[in-house]
Amino acid sequence: MTREDIIKELGKHTDTVLSFPNRGPWGDSRYRGNCSGWIPAYFINKYNAASVAEVFAGSGTTYDVCMDMGVSYTGLDLNPNPPRPGIISMDIMDDSIELPDGFYSADMVFLHPPYPSINDIRYANSMWKDTDGTRMSRDIQEMPWEEGMRCVNHAVLRAYNAMPTGAYEVCLVGEIRSKGQYRSMMQNLAIPGILHQTFIKLQHNTVSGSRTYSGRSDYALTGHEMIAVIKKPSGYELAYVMPKKYSMDIRDCTMATWKDVVMSIARNTKGEITTEVLYNAIEGHKKTQTNANWKAKIRQTLQYLEKAGLINRTSLGRYALVAA
Ligand SMILES: C[S@@+](CC[C@H](N)C(=O)[O-])C[C@H]1O[C@@H](n2cnc3c(N)ncnc32)[C@H](O)[C@@H]1O
Incomplete structure (x- = not known):
């Protein structure tokens, strides 16, 4: 040609x-x-x-x-x-x-x-x-x-x-x-x-x-x-x-908010969602290092999530996810 x-x-x-x-x-x-x-x-x-x-x-x-x-x-x-x-x-x-x-x-x-x-x-x-x-x-x-x-x-x-x-x-x-x-x-x-x-x-x-x-x-x-x-x-x-692959647990990611982390744990919990279950799931992870009162922060986040209609409180310290 x-x-x-x-x-x-x-x-x-x-x-x-x-x-x-x-x-x-x-x-x-x-x-x-x-x-x-x-x-x-x-x-x-x-x-x-x-x-x-x-x-x-x-x-x-x-x-x-x-x-x-x-x-x-x-x-x-x-x-x-x-x-x-x-x-x-x-x-x-x-x-x-x-x-x-x-x-x-x-x-x-x-x-x-x-x-x-x-x-x-x-x-x-x-x-x-x-x-x-x-x-x-x-x-x-x-x-x-x-x-x-x-x-x-x-x-x-x-x-x-x-x-x-x-x-x-x-x-x-x-x-x-x-x-x-x-x-x-x-x-x-x-x-x-x-x-x-x-x-x-x-x-x-x-x-x-x-x-x-x-x-x-x-x-x-x-x-x-x-x-x-x-x-x-x-x-x-x-x-x-140069693209680099990052892979981590959301509980170790300091830019994830408490709402992100608590919702992730709630979604991945098989049995009942209790404050103890949430504490155990996050204890030892990096997110807890961002707040010395992290347990109080979780309770505060749960209150917020309840008000937002994303979870229901079934009894004292016990919660259930609201179906999407
Ligand atoms: C997608 S083909 C290129 C086809 C070409 N555009 C054509 O129209 O015929 C990719 C080429 O990369 C060559 N190749 C694979 N590994 C290579 C290497 N380490 N160094 C140089 N060439 C390589 C293969 O032999 C192959 O011919």
């Missing part, structure tokens, strides 16, 4: 919802997890990029787009035999190897990482052969979710460190429902520099899109992926948001 034809087609797309029902003639549609070439093409055109670098180059979709658009290209992938001459074989997690020079002069870096822990997609020994037997364990696709996201974020930061001031880093990531759990890569993505803009990429002809769930479900079928565009504002600054 010529650059003019590509730009003409892209002119139809004016907002942040990107919908390309055809993936275009680039890369390999049989390569699992490949993306439409219209996505890198859209951003090359939008940011007027004359040089592109890519982590996770896969089947060569972005390489082919760059060739048609007359844009210089450097890419890498874990595949020991990459399918295009502009793609080198490299593990993005191996910091002893420098990124190729093209990352240091790129106007735009594109990343379409594996979606860690999706069961039915495989790269090592499936899309390509693990010829030296070391790559399966380094394939981010094969990693559990948390470790995989740590590697994806490492890749985002590595590419960011290399790219010049003013360059754009475009990350295409999935929203995954796998093994009954919902995982948002976007929500767990590190954002070095400025979050320039986010886009929604509508999905077409996907395996998940053809699934149907029987009966009523409180999940909708996932019909989109997300794109985060990060811009590098200056030469030295590294300002990033």
Whole structure:
């Protein structure tokens, strides 16, 4: 396809919802997890990029787009035999190897990482052969979710460190429902520099899109992926948001109010709710350290909850939850 034809087609797309029902003639549609070439093409055109670098180059979709658009290209992938001459074989997690020079002069870096822990997609020994037997364990696709996201974020930061001031880093990531759990890569993505803009990429002809769930479900079928565009504002600054998971008991959370804590205990009490039950349930937890008279505070909260109609006092020091 010529650059003019590509730009003409892209002119139809004016907002942040990107919908390309055809993936275009680039890369390999049989390569699992490949993306439409219209996505890198859209951003090359939008940011007027004359040089592109890519982590996770896969089947060569972005390489082919760059060739048609007359844009210089450097890419890498874990595949020991990459399918295009502009793609080198490299593990993005191996910091002893420098990124190729093209990352240091790129106007735009594109990343379409594996979606860690999706069961039915495989790269090592499936899309390509693990010829030296070391790559399966380094394939981010094969990693559990948390470790995989740590590697994806490492890749985002590595590419960011290399790219010049003013360059754009475009990350295409999935929203995954796998093994009954919902995982948002976007929500767990590190954002070095400025979050320039986010886009929604509508999905077409996907395996998940053809699934149907029987009966009523409180999940909708996932019909989109997300794109985060990060811009590098200056030469030295590294300002990033690295998501961190916090998990604690509400009784140890000092920002939870007494109303929150007492209601949580009341809701989780199997038998009768008495002041003793409440004292025992909270004793030793951090919330008690915020008030030396915490027992009096619980009694005061119970009075308040009774007035508010959230609990009933059944007899002295005994309560029942009012059904919601
Ligand atoms: C979602 S695919 C990219 C597909 C590509 N956009 C296309 O259209 O063909 C992710 C790629 O990441 C590669 N990969 C997995 N782990 C890697 C690692 N540690 N370092 C570099 N590449 C890796 C896989 O081999 C796979 O090709």
